Amino acid sequence: MLKTYRIAVLPLAAAWVFAASPSPAQDRPAAPETSSVPNAQAVVIQGKKIRRDRKSVRIDARSGSSCAFMRGFSPYDEDVMQDYLEHFGGNRDTAINDPGGDETDPLRPGARVRDVAPFGSASQDNNGQGSSPGDRVTSTTPGGCTQADVAAASGRNSILRHDKTLTQAFVVFDSGDYPKALELFEKSYQKIGYDEAAFMLAKMYLAGLGAPADVEKGIFWLKKVAEARFDPKDEEIFDPAAPFAMSTRANATMTLASIYLTGAGVPRDPKEARKWFEKAYSIGFIPAAHILGQIYQNGLEVPVNVDKAIKYYERAGEFGFTPSQYELGLIYYAGEGVPEDRKLAARWLMAAASGGHPDALYEVGRMYDLGDTLPQDSAKALVYYKEAALKDQPAAQNALATYFYSGELLDKDLNMARKWFEVAANNGEPDAMFNLAVMLMNGEGGSEDLVLAFVWLKLAEMSGLEKATSLAAKVAARLSPEQRDRADAILNPTPA
Known part of the structure; x- marks a missing residue:
């Protein structure tokens, strides 16, 4: 960990004075409101929406066993892969699979069809083959799709487009009729296979809503979502502005990991938890990589492995995940399992601070303040302290108070x-x-209050600040019996 630069500025302690540049009064951050009487126990323990024609469906290679779009093509063919990842088809299909093919031909791989007329309207020329799936069930294009595939895809799309069960389930859930909601979510899942329905079923069973709490059933429904076939185009898109945003699939996967990590209703199983964290990371949920880094850094029922931790932190940090960037800064600053590298540490801490990480903001401010690796610059230090203080970073709030004092x-x-x-x-x-x-x-800065002064000194002592012990004893000698009782009542509140 970085060495914390403690600030004690008042007359009864050695004075560490932080130089800071002038700041206009209007730029001064206002201190948040606090209670004058501390809570002793609390103090010490501390995508872009896409418009779609819902009647249209692009035939997916998995909608029928005979659809084999990738057959015969290298999985590393960039053009083919890109097209497949985006929407299974597009202009490249025509060039690769069916040169000169007609996009209106429902059997052309990647063709877009309408579920109300999957084989074309009466006005279209169907090559005299009729318009029902049975007429050409064995006919295939070079891509492998048959009319049976077209019919299956179109039928499912039509059901999906008209289905209201998921909406109804949420309406009933919001009304508080949990048993009925449970029934509707299951009906919705059985009918369409909505991830959202399975996830709601999982949460309801875990929470005991609509039925007795049942962790086993909760896990069953979570796995329905987490173990569903993964389409690469559904990979999580990381947004540094909303780093913990997640899809239903990622949410289910992370919930499973948390259940096994903490032993919530099941035997605690860190190995199983790691499996689900790995799964979450594999589908693009970047915070899972950070958790894996913590597991290996701290040796959570695995051998401590700083190299593995760094690899996970770097993967997340390169995406802009500030907690990982901060951890990398601490590791390289202290040389924790790696050669000390203060310059690299400063780069990672600066990156985390740029993303608004409160502790990183404080550490960068401290480095500027002391000229530690970064050039000494009190003005910059104050800027970082202020930003960190406004983000509720305690050491930075203490530093900012010191400037005002x-x-x-x-x-x-x-x-x-x-x-x-x-x-x-x-x-x-x-x-x-x-x-x-x-x-x-x-x-x-306000009225004298020996009782609260004693309370805060005792809390500082309980928090490990040795210099508070002697001063607390001096203040205690000045308290009347009534004042001491009042202080004891704050420090040892009667349970409600």
């Missing part, structure tokens, strides 16, 4: 300093607890 290169504002120290203290930052206690003792 010291008044160096910022207008001195004890009221604002006290507010930010309180925010950071409530977020579990021990130095902020200490600093806030000193301000409460001295009546700086």
Whole structure:
């Protein structure tokens, strides 16, 4: 881990003064509202929509066993693969499979047909072959599709287009009639095979909605989604702006992984959990790679393997997943299982900070502040601290409070300093607890309050800040019996 640069600025401690550039008053971040009395226990434990003609369906190679679009072609033929991944067909089909073919011919591979007239209308020339599937069931094109395939694909598309069971199931679910919703979701799945229906069934069985909780049934329905045939064109598209957005399939897969990882209703099985995390990553859900990195970095029932962890973190980090970028920064900064490389660490931390990762913002600010690897630049440090503080990063909030307290290169504002120290203290930052206690003792930035000063010093001590111990003892000697009782009530609240 990076060395944390602790800031203690008040008169009763050694002063670490952070230089910062002037900031216009209107640019100052307002401190969030906090409760003046801490919760002691909480403080210490801490796609683009595509318009489609729903009557039209592009025949899929899997819609009939005789459809063999890829037969005879190398799977590494880029043109063929690209066309297949996009929509099984397109202009390339004509050139490769049926030179000079007519796109209106329903048997042409990749042809688009309408389920209301899959074999053409009466006005079309069907080569005298009739218009029912039975007329040419054995006829195939070079791609392998028969009229039976056309009929199957068209029939399913027609059912899908007219089906209302999934919508009805969600309406009933929202109304609170869970037993009926359970019935409708199962009917919807049996009729069409909606992933959404299976996933809802899984969640309802896991939560005990509409039926007694049944983890086994929940897992059964999750696997219906997670183990369904995977179409490469359905690979997850990672969006750094919404990194945890996921499809129903990814959601089901990650839910399975979580169940086995935590032992939620089943024996805990990290190996099975890893299998599902790998599955989620294989379909493009990038955060799963980060979790796999954590598993190998921390040795979660596997040997610690930093090299494997780095590989997973790098895969996710290259997509712009900031938690992985941050972890890589920490690993290279400390030389954790790899040669120390501060410059590489700074690059990964800068990348994570650019993506808004709160801890990375703080660490980059700290590096600029100290001239650690990055050039010393107090103005840049303040910018990073401010951004991290606004994202609720406790150490950065403490640093920002320090600027307001010291008044160096910022207008001195004890009221604002006290507010930010309180925010950071409530977020579990021990130095902020200490600093806030000193301000409460001295009546700086607000009224004097020895009781709360003692409470915050004890919480800082409980959080591991050794210097708080002696000061807490001094404050305790100044408290009346009534004040000490009030402090004890805050530190040891009566269970509700």
